[in-house]
Amino acid sequence: xxxxxxxxxxxxxxxxxxxxxxxxxxxxxxxxxxxxxxxxxxxxxxxxxxxxxxxxxxxxxxxxxxxxxxxxxxxxxxxxxxxxxxxxxxxxxxxxxxxxxxxxxxxxxxxxxxxxxx
Amino acid sequence: xxxxxxxxxxxxxxxxxxxxxxxxxxxxxxxxxxxxxxxxxxxxxxxxxxxxxxxxxxxxxxxxxxxxxxxxxxxxxxxxxxxxxxxxxxxxxxxxxxxxxxxxxx
Numbered sequence: 001x002x003x004x005x006x007x008x009x010x011x012x013x014x015x016x017x018x019x020x021x022x023x024x025x026x027x028x029x030x031x032x033x034x035x036x037x038x039x040x041x042x043x044x045x046x047x048x049x050x051x052x053x054x055x056x057x058x059x060x061x062x063x064x065x066x067x068x069x070x071x072x073x074x075x076x077x078x079x080x081x082x083x084x085x086x087x088x089x090x091x092x093x094x095x096x097x098x099x100x101x102x103x104x105x106x107x108x109x110x111x112x113x114x115x116x117x118x
Numbered sequence: 119x120x121x122x123x124x125x126x127x128x129x130x131x132x133x134x135x136x137x138x139x140x141x142x143x144x145x146x147x148x149x150x151x152x153x154x155x156x157x158x159x160x161x162x163x164x165x166x167x168x169x170x171x172x173x174x175x176x177x178x179x180x181x182x183x184x185x186x187x188x189x190x191x192x193x194x195x196x197x198x199x200x201x202x203x204x205x206x207x208x209x210x211x212x213x214x215x216x217x218x219x220x221x222x223x224x
Binding site for chain 2: 044046047061103104105106
């Protein structure tokens, strides 16, 4: 079965860059969209964006100016870069597969809490 | 942007009760709606897609209906393990989640 695992720094300073990687095991990246979704502590879910296995991307308009999502099919990984972070970017970050065949985000990684603080 | 409004924001019910959550879209999204369950400290889990289709392995006490702008999620007989926060999510135009409904046992 497909499993996703986030990795990257858990603490980032304000104005710096948040960088996370998701490693996918149990399947190739082909034919799916690979997504990042975040959840501030005690709050709801926010879709950040996704990358198709071909490399094409789509982002949440509210974050588009600061976000880049990329894919490395040779490593079965995809990555998130979020620039110029502030405390408002403190959140649990999940990597997730998006099944365009039926519109569901499934499965999800366990998530990684990233704190923005000096 | 499409806005998703869930109600209620919290709900207390007894084991065996029928529980209903509604989700309203700010514009017509057809049946492009999913429902997720998130237990404390865990990642969300997909329960229903295309408004009414049960994801594989999800118990049949969970169901969804609706199309256009109004959607309903139902648990036919609440079980203790159903305590969680539930989210709707549209995928007609990019992706937007509702604000969540926290379900507690009375």
